[in-house]
Structures are given as structure tokens and as C-alpha cells.
Amino acid sequence: MLRALVEFRIRGVKTNIPFLASLLTHPTFIEGSCWTTFIDDTPELFKLVGSQNRAQKLLQYLGDLAVNGSQIKGQIGESKFKGDIIYPVLHDKDGKEIDVSVPCQEGWKKVIDEQGPEGFAKAVRANKGCLLMDTTWRDAHQSLLATRVRTVDLLNIAKHTSHALNNAWALECWGGATFDVAMRFLYEDPFDRLRKMRKLVPNIPFQMLLRGANGVAYSSLPDNAIEHFCVQAKKNGMDIFRVFDALNDIDQLEVGMKAVKQAGGVLEATVCYSGDMLNPKKKYNLEYYMNLVDKIVKIGTHILGIKDMAGVLKPKAARMLIGTIREKYPDLPIHVHTHDSAGTGVASMVACAEAGADAVDAATDSMSGMTSQPSIGAILASLEGTDLDPGLNGSAVRALDTYWSQLRLLYSPFEAGLTGPDPEVYEHEIPGGQLTNLIFQASQLGLGAQWLETKKAYEQANDLLGDIVKVTPTSKVVGDMAQFMVTNKLSYDDVQKKAKELDFPGSVLEFFEGLMGQPYGGFPEPLRSDALRDRRKMDKRPGLYLDPIDFAKVKKEIKEKFNTSSETDIASYVMYPKVFEEYRGFVDKYGDLSVLPTKYFLNRPEINEEFHVELEKGKTLILKLLAIGPLSDETGQREVFYEMNGEVRQVTIDDKKAAVENTSRPKADPGDSSQVGAPIAGVLVEVRVHEGSTVKKGDPIAVMSAMKMEMVVSAPHAGKVTNLGVKEGDSVAGSDLICKIEKDR
Incomplete structure (x- = not known):
């Protein structure tokens, strides 16, 4: 009887089936000892949980897509690729085909699991070659495709990746902007992504980006929020935590460092690289960086990270910086990150390897270059036949890239239209992960035609703010200030003269307050005081001003609001309360869209085009868009007709274009x-x-x-x-x- 009820669908009173299910599973009913007023006397029968009705919710989304087009922020037009993805065939070094039906088991993850963080650090340092970290699953698509690559497209190539990159240092696959974007724009649970990736790639370490005392948020949080988050990340599959502070504020950085160590993760404490170290007049010179490294070593780290956010680390500077660190700290593993904005990324990473770096970052060839990381194929070729060979199978790496060349076309609506290197990055210093977003933001704010002016304003904004290190969230401060200046036609002098009257962007005021930490060289005065007016000024790290998170209270709150009390949901909610709330509201309305192929997540199907959606193993929907009805003048709605598993289904959709x-x-x-x-x-x-x-x-x-x-x-x-x-x-x-x-x- 229960099975029959589960397989049935009643049109009309939606509580019929849940009520009957409650009745049939009640102990009194099962015992056969009911009385005539049993239903009246048993109120729990009416605490009904409706069926998931996943198919109908999915049709609601697909109907809206058919009528109104994609509502995904940042999407311009439809994908250039609408065919079926062709999956690569991998061969080992002897030319034998690799079985990718199961994940590879050999890799550096085993070293972490068996020897712990310290053992991993020693093994890496003892390794003869220069290892590579592949950033395709995080920073590459953040930098080129506005962080919009979905979980399903990572999972579809995960087993292949476990084989092709089995000797990689790590896959950078989580943290940074991927965390909030997953919920905000892709309607996915970032922790669910992590768990699913881990299951399919058991052999390669996972690395994430952690913003020090900010966690994965954009401003400081209480220390216990960072500690709780790191524990959840580690439990759900994370291995290596690249911890940085946007201002290289060592007090802020230490919060994240301690949290990672307490959680049992591999700590990669990181120095953010900015400016031009080769110019003696510049603020950030070799002495500045070495002082930072000394402080990090004193606190204690497993790995030292060097993070070149904008791709301004020139080859000569790379040799000087890495060589000096290696000479002073011969046993300290060094891992270097860059972007290829100026086109010198491969040369700089090879220079780092030659100077003593243990690992450098790269991206799959078709997702590399420009604001992304340098090409993995180019770095492999550059180090091939030397003592620094990364130990990867070049043939398998190239085959893997055929998948990503198709994916990039699938996500083409999020491309920023970059056509080549931008050596001007040495002047404006816009981080690679921000530059494509800034181009899009400029167009949304009506500044698209003034992009060159916006880049110039970014330089001026940076100078006004005191020439700060630029990486999330401080890069956002500079970007917001630049757009504010262009929008309001303000010159460098105007900002200083009118500061007492201007309504600065919220992020700028938060920076001036000290909510992001203390900048090297101090805050610019009198601009800071003029802009803040009566606002507070912090002279020590923000976490000291914040009350600890009451996790029992948060747990009760999200249980009442969202009917969940999982520790990962708590972590997500603490990082982004409003974003989490909106994400849960969207999922309640449309269901879990992570099962929907990206082709139909971004683009409406053609009339009579048939496609499949696997809701879960063994439950597949066969869908076909039959027709879109005429606009109703009274309601501004349209009826959309789909065929689902041979049955015609109808959904009513508000036509947003007509309703405007x-x-x-x-x-x-x-x-x-x-x-x-x-x-x-x-x-x-x-x-x-x-x-x-x-x-x-x-x-x-x-x-x-x-x-x-x-x-x-x-x-x-x-x-x-x-x-x-x-x-x-x-x-x-x-x-x-x-x-x-x-x-x-």
C-alpha cells in the first residue's frame, strides 16, 4: 500500500498522500487497535510533509527558462556549444588505455593521510621535481568565466582527472569566490560539491583558498567562526588550506593559520605579492617580503605560499624572492601562485622552479592564459627533461584538456571578451580573478564604454587608499572606489577635496574603519577621517571587537527557519546569512537543479528537443518542450507545455518581459x-x-x-x-x- 502511494500522484488536494502515509505507518493503526475517533484524537497525523515533487519543481524552472531566458547573473546570450560533450580517452606512458570507470588510487593524498601535514611537507621538500597544482576547478574558471562552472561539470570529468593528474601537488577546487557563488548564482551547496568531488578523486590532495580572519566571507568574523568552518572543511574532504590576508596583516593571518592547524589540515600560510620588487622606489620590496616570511616561519607553517594575484611577479623578481627564501629556509616547502595577465606567467613559474620552489600553479591549456593561470602544457614542456620535471603524463594531460575546450564554449556567455595579454597590469595591478568581474560590473553599471577610464581610475583609487595590497576583499575596495569615481565623474583631487560630503561605497568605509585589518604604512589621512566622519576607527584586528558566535543559538535559528541543523549548513549560514537564506528559498521553489545538465541550465531547449535528467540513480526524466502558449493580457502569464515520460505537463509562468x-x-x-x-x-x-x-x-x-x-x-x-x-x-x-x-x- 505504501509503495502504491509513493508511486501515485493525486491532482487536487496535495495533502492526501502524506496523510494516508502518516496513517498507514502509525503504530496504533499497524496494531489494529484504532477507535472511532482515532483520527480526531491523533493530531500528529496532520503534521504533513509533502512529497518532494522534484519533477514539477524542475519543470517550473525549465518553463521560466523557456519564457524569460536565463536569469543567471552575468550571462550574456546563449552558449556557443550546444552539442553533446565528447569525453577523452586517456593512455598511460606505454600507450595502454587507462580504465577511467574507477578513480585512480595513487597520489600525494596518500602521503597526507599516512604521514600527516608534517610528513607531507617533508616528502614534498625531498621530492626531486617541481610539482604542479591544477587550478582549473577553482581559480581558472573564476578568472575567465566569472566562477560559474557548476558541480556537475567537475564531477563528469573527476575520474579522468584522478588518473591524468595523479602526481599533481593538488587540485585547487574550493574556497575563494566559489563558496558564495555556488549558493548565490548556481543554487548549489558548496559543501555538497566538496563531498562529491572527494568521493570521485580520492588520490589527489584538495586545496582551498581561505581569507584568513574572514574565512570565505568578505570581512572579518569572530575567531570561533573561522575555527568551526575549518573543521567542517577538513571533515568534508579538504586537505591543504592556502591562508592569506588581503593586507598581509600578520595578526589577521594568524587567526586562519591557527584554525587550520587545530582542524588538522595542511597549512600553507601565504604572502600576497604586490607591486614591482625590482623598482627600489616601490613600497613593497625584498626586505618587506622577507620580514613577512620571517614572521610566518616564527608562528609556524607546513608550507609557505607566495600569491601573485595580478601576475606582476616578473621572472627576475621571482628568482630573487624565491632564491632568497630558499637560501634562508632550506627545509621550508615553497608553493607559488600567479596569473598570466601580462603573458609572462610561464617564464615566471619556470624561474620560481629553478630558484627552489617545490610547486607552482597552472591551469589546463584551454582554460589558461590571460587572467587565469599559465598553461600546464607549456610549463610541462619547459621543465621536461630537466631535474625539475613534474612527473605528469603529458599525453593524458593533453587528452584531459579536450573536455575543457568544450566546457569553455559551453560557458561562453560568461566570457569577458579578453583577446590577449595585458602588460598594462604592471600599472593598474588588477588581480586576475577581479579583472573579468570588473569588466562585467562596469557594463552593468553603464560604464562599459568607459573601461579604459575605469582601469585608470583603479590606479588612482589605489593611490588614494594608500597603495594597498590588492586581493579579495581589498581589491573589491579599490574596484568599488574606481567605479564610484567614474560614475560620479570624480578626479583624484575631487575625492580628496569633497571627501566630507561624498557617500563612499560601503566597502571603502569598512576598509577605512579597519574592518579588513591594518594596512602596511597606515591609513591615508586626512582622507580616512574625512570619509568616516563620525564612524569608529579600529587600531587592532577586527575579531577582537566581535562577540563569539553562539553556535547553539544559530543551530536553533536555522532549524526553525530552514529545517536543517547540519554543521555544514551552520558554517555556510555563519559565512553568508542572507545568501544562504536566498539559496534555500530558491531550492524550495525549484528543487535541486544540480542534476540538470548545464546545457539546459543556461539555455532553453528547442521545441520538440528531447533530453534526459537523472534525478537520482535509477530515476530519469525524459523531457521534451512541446509549446509555449500565448500571453494572457489579464495575468501577464504564459502556459508552457512539456512532455515528461510520455505525459503532458503544464506550468504557468509569469512573462517578465511583458510584466515590465x-x-x-x-x-x-x-x-x-x-x-x-x-x-x-x-x-x-x-x-x-x-x-x-x-x-x-x-x-x-x-x-x-x-x-x-x-x-x-x-x-x-x-x-x-x-x-x-x-x-x-x-x-x-x-x-x-x-x-x-x-x-x-
Whole structure:
């Protein structure tokens, strides 16, 4: 009877089946000792959990895709590749075909498992060649494809990867931007991704990026939040933690270092490289870097990481820096990361290897170059036949790349349109992972045509902020400031002169407060004080000002809100409460979309095109889009008809293009100080006043958000709020009138 109920679907009262299932499984009913008012007297029968109805939820998503197109942020157009992926055939060094139906078991992961972090560090240092870390699963797609590669596309090539890269140092596959983007834009659980990858790649160490005292968030969190997160990451499959601080603030860095060690992970404490070490006039010279290395060694680390975020580490500087570290610390394993923005990445990584680095970073050939990492094939060729040979099978590595060449075309809607190296990176120093996002953000803010101006403004913004080390989240501070300057037509001098009146982006104010740590050389004054006005100033690490997370309280809260109490969900929620909430809401509406092939996640199917979706092993949906109905004038909706396993299903979808009303708003008159205009194009996430509110000069009126940049709009003078023509959730263009402030008479 229960089996029959599970296989049935009732159209109409949706609680019928769950009620009957509750009745049939109740002990009293099973015993046959019911009484006439049993149902009335047994309220738990009505605590119903509806069926997952996964297929109907999936059709709702596919219907919306058919009517409105993809709603994935950052997607422009449809994929260039719409065929079926051809999987590579791998051969060993003797030419024999490799069986990829099961993962490879041999690799450096076994050393970590058997000998622990210290044993791994010693084994790496004793290794004759220079090992390679493949970044394709994290930084390469972050840098080229806006971090949009989905879990399913990593899992589909995971077993092949375990064989082709079995002697790799690690796969960089998690942390950094992949964590919040998984939830924010891909509607996936990042911990679920980690567990699934680990199952299919048991032999290669996994490496993640940890932002020191920020964890994987964009600002500092209480220390116990970082400790809890690292424990969950380690338990769910992470091995090596590359820990950095965006300002090379050693106090901030130490928080992450201690958390990783407590969790039992391999600690790679990292120095962020910025500027030009070869220029004696530059702020960040060899002495600066060696002082940092000395402090890290004193605290204690298994591995030393050197992180060149923008690809500005020139070959000569690489030899000088790595050579000096190697000479002073002969037993310390060194791992170097770079981007190929200027086109010198391969030369710099070879120089690092020759100077004594134990491992360098590379990406699969078709996902390498420019803002990504240098080509793995090029580095292999450069080191082949030398004592530094990485010990990888070049034939298998090249075969693996045929998969990624197809994937890059599948994700082409997220390409930034880069066509070659940008040696200008030595001037603007924009990190590779940020540059493609900045191009997209600039176009979303209406600055696409002013990209060259934005790059120049980035240089000026960096100087205004005190020439800081630029990596998430400080790179975002510089980027937000640059876009703010271009949007509002502010020069370098304007920012300094008008600082007391300007509404700076939220990230800039957080930096000035000290929420990201203490910059080398101190904060720029008087700009800091002028911008902050009455805000607090921190002179020590932010975590010391924060109360510890009450994990019992958080557990109770997410149990009530989301009916989950898993430790990984708690970790995700603590890192990104709002993002986690929105992600769970999306999954409740559309179900688990991670099972949907990317082709149909990003692009609507053609009419009468048949495709398969495997909900779980043994449960496959055969789907076909039959028709999209006409627009209803009354409701602004369309009916979408799918055939599912031979049965016609219908979903009703709001046509968002038809529903768009004429929302053009009056513009604020820049010559009238009483009119408050939107400083940027974006969404009003908060409106803090109402019609008739009395405000003082500088009081916040609204909070705007545009592509992760938040900005407070404040009152230009004291008075009463009138003509408030916006509400929370409204989209506005730059200079749109938000309200007027009538001066007190």
C-alpha cells in the first residue's frame, strides 16, 4: 500500500498522500487497535510533509527558462556549444588505455593521510621535481568565466582527472569566490560539491583558498567562526588550506593559520605579492617580503605560499624572492601562485622552479592564459627533461584538456571578451580573478564604454587608499572606489577635496574603519577621517571587537527557519546569512537543479528537443518542450507545455518581459541640493526613511546594491523627506530621483 502511494500522484488536494502515509505507518493503526475517533484524537497525523515533487519543481524552472531566458547573473546570450560533450580517452606512458570507470588510487593524498601535514611537507621538500597544482576547478574558471562552472561539470570529468593528474601537488577546487557563488548564482551547496568531488578523486590532495580572519566571507568574523568552518572543511574532504590576508596583516593571518592547524589540515600560510620588487622606489620590496616570511616561519607553517594575484611577479623578481627564501629556509616547502595577465606567467613559474620552489600553479591549456593561470602544457614542456620535471603524463594531460575546450564554449556567455595579454597590469595591478568581474560590473553599471577610464581610475583609487595590497576583499575596495569615481565623474583631487560630503561605497568605509585589518604604512589621512566622519576607527584586528558566535543559538535559528541543523549548513549560514537564506528559498521553489545538465541550465531547449535528467540513480526524466502558449493580457502569464515520460505537463509562468512596466523615473537636478539622486545604477535593498521623515545632514536615506557593491545614500542637509518615489526592491538608474529633502524653514 505504501509503495502504491509513493508511486501515485493525486491532482487536487496535495495533502492526501502524506496523510494516508502518516496513517498507514502509525503504530496504533499497524496494531489494529484504532477507535472511532482515532483520527480526531491523533493530531500528529496532520503534521504533513509533502512529497518532494522534484519533477514539477524542475519543470517550473525549465518553463521560466523557456519564457524569460536565463536569469543567471552575468550571462550574456546563449552558449556557443550546444552539442553533446565528447569525453577523452586517456593512455598511460606505454600507450595502454587507462580504465577511467574507477578513480585512480595513487597520489600525494596518500602521503597526507599516512604521514600527516608534517610528513607531507617533508616528502614534498625531498621530492626531486617541481610539482604542479591544477587550478582549473577553482581559480581558472573564476578568472575567465566569472566562477560559474557548476558541480556537475567537475564531477563528469573527476575520474579522468584522478588518473591524468595523479602526481599533481593538488587540485585547487574550493574556497575563494566559489563558496558564495555556488549558493548565490548556481543554487548549489558548496559543501555538497566538496563531498562529491572527494568521493570521485580520492588520490589527489584538495586545496582551498581561505581569507584568513574572514574565512570565505568578505570581512572579518569572530575567531570561533573561522575555527568551526575549518573543521567542517577538513571533515568534508579538504586537505591543504592556502591562508592569506588581503593586507598581509600578520595578526589577521594568524587567526586562519591557527584554525587550520587545530582542524588538522595542511597549512600553507601565504604572502600576497604586490607591486614591482625590482623598482627600489616601490613600497613593497625584498626586505618587506622577507620580514613577512620571517614572521610566518616564527608562528609556524607546513608550507609557505607566495600569491601573485595580478601576475606582476616578473621572472627576475621571482628568482630573487624565491632564491632568497630558499637560501634562508632550506627545509621550508615553497608553493607559488600567479596569473598570466601580462603573458609572462610561464617564464615566471619556470624561474620560481629553478630558484627552489617545490610547486607552482597552472591551469589546463584551454582554460589558461590571460587572467587565469599559465598553461600546464607549456610549463610541462619547459621543465621536461630537466631535474625539475613534474612527473605528469603529458599525453593524458593533453587528452584531459579536450573536455575543457568544450566546457569553455559551453560557458561562453560568461566570457569577458579578453583577446590577449595585458602588460598594462604592471600599472593598474588588477588581480586576475577581479579583472573579468570588473569588466562585467562596469557594463552593468553603464560604464562599459568607459573601461579604459575605469582601469585608470583603479590606479588612482589605489593611490588614494594608500597603495594597498590588492586581493579579495581589498581589491573589491579599490574596484568599488574606481567605479564610484567614474560614475560620479570624480578626479583624484575631487575625492580628496569633497571627501566630507561624498557617500563612499560601503566597502571603502569598512576598509577605512579597519574592518579588513591594518594596512602596511597606515591609513591615508586626512582622507580616512574625512570619509568616516563620525564612524569608529579600529587600531587592532577586527575579531577582537566581535562577540563569539553562539553556535547553539544559530543551530536553533536555522532549524526553525530552514529545517536543517547540519554543521555544514551552520558554517555556510555563519559565512553568508542572507545568501544562504536566498539559496534555500530558491531550492524550495525549484528543487535541486544540480542534476540538470548545464546545457539546459543556461539555455532553453528547442521545441520538440528531447533530453534526459537523472534525478537520482535509477530515476530519469525524459523531457521534451512541446509549446509555449500565448500571453494572457489579464495575468501577464504564459502556459508552457512539456512532455515528461510520455505525459503532458503544464506550468504557468509569469512573462517578465511583458510584466515590465514603464518604470522611467524623474532625474535629480544636480543644481538643486534638495534633490537626492541615485549615485549608481542598482537595486534599493533598504529604504530607511518614509514620507515626512525628519533627517539630519548625513543621515542614511537608503542603501543601494550593484553587483556586490553596496552604497549608503545620505541626506545632503537637514530637513523633511518629501517626494519619496521609491521602495525597497526597486531598480533605479544613475541619477534617478530618490526623494527630496525640504530644508527646515
